[in-house]
Amino acid sequence: MAKKIFIDPGHGGKDPGATGNGLKEKDLTLAIARECRRVLQQEYTGHSIRMSREKDQTVSLRQRTEEANRWGAHFFLSIHINAGGGTGFESYRYVKQGSAMTMAVQKEVHAVVLARSGWKDRRKKWANFHVLRESKMPAVLTENGFIDTGADAAKLKDPAFVKKLGRAHAEGLAKALGLKKKPSSAPPVSAPKRDQLIRVRVNGKQAGAFAQPENAVDLVEKVAKPGAVIDVNMV
Numbered sequence: 001m002a003k004k005i006f007i008d009p010g011h012g013g014k015d016p017g018a019t020g021n022g023l024k025e026k027d028l029t030l031a032i033a034r035e036c037r038r039v040l041q042q043e044y045t046g047h048s049i050r051m052s053r054e055k056d057q058t059v060s061l062r063q064r065t066e067e068a069n070r071w072g073a074h075f076f077l078s079i080h081i082n083a084g085g086g087t088g089f090e091s092y093r094y095v096k097q098g099s100a101m102t103m104a105v106q107k108e109v110h111a112v113v114l115a116r117s118g119w120k121d122r123r124k125k126w127a128n129f130h131v132l133r134e135s136k137m138p139a140v141l142t143e144n145g146f147i148d149t150g151a152d153a154a155k156l157k158d159p160a161f162v163k164k165l166g167r168a169h170a171e172g173l174a175k176a177l178g179l180k181k182k183p184s185s186a187p188p189v190s191a192p193k194r195d196q197l198i199r200v201r202v203n204g205k206q207a208g209a210f211a212q213p214e215n216a217v218d219l220v221e222k223v224a225k226p227g228a229v230i231d232v233n234m235v
């Protein structure tokens, strides 16, 4: 049976979410969500997707979870941008020990976003957020950089970077949910140049350099232990 994935771009309409550096959270979350959906639809099979909003419209938190519950979604993915001074990426589940699917999606999405963005790892967390608590299915919420921090905002201003975030969410979801790749969508294989390698550093020491993002993700997953400081760098 096809996996029903509910994608929730945070805020919208009258609620801009966080703002800073000329950016609005509601625009970024929608762009990430749309790209996530596009990648899943074009490159993977075995799912159907619904979004809590398709455009810049006001949708309450309750409407979002009620729609996902009514539809009988198998997974709820909520996309947000952080604010309040800080830097990097963090993700949330509802309780410390979530369901197997919750833990798997958080782990994979978290690892792929880190590998693709090069952002500081602010860790996998849990919190009593409405969309995590009131959704009846496994749910994860991501906080993609800080809109009010110059360095994070500079990246978020680049549409190609925002697309990268969308793709990372799609690939993480696909891996955790076991979605199959469409045969035609295999990327062309070409020899990587040295300057295109993704470098992973652990506690200040280089742990690996990869041409393929998924290999960097595998390493990040392996070394992501409490206390490990992981830097992922796309030079």
Ligand SMILES: [Zn+2]
Residues within 6 Å of the ligand: 010, 011, 017, 018, 025, 080, 081
């Ligand atoms: Zn938000």
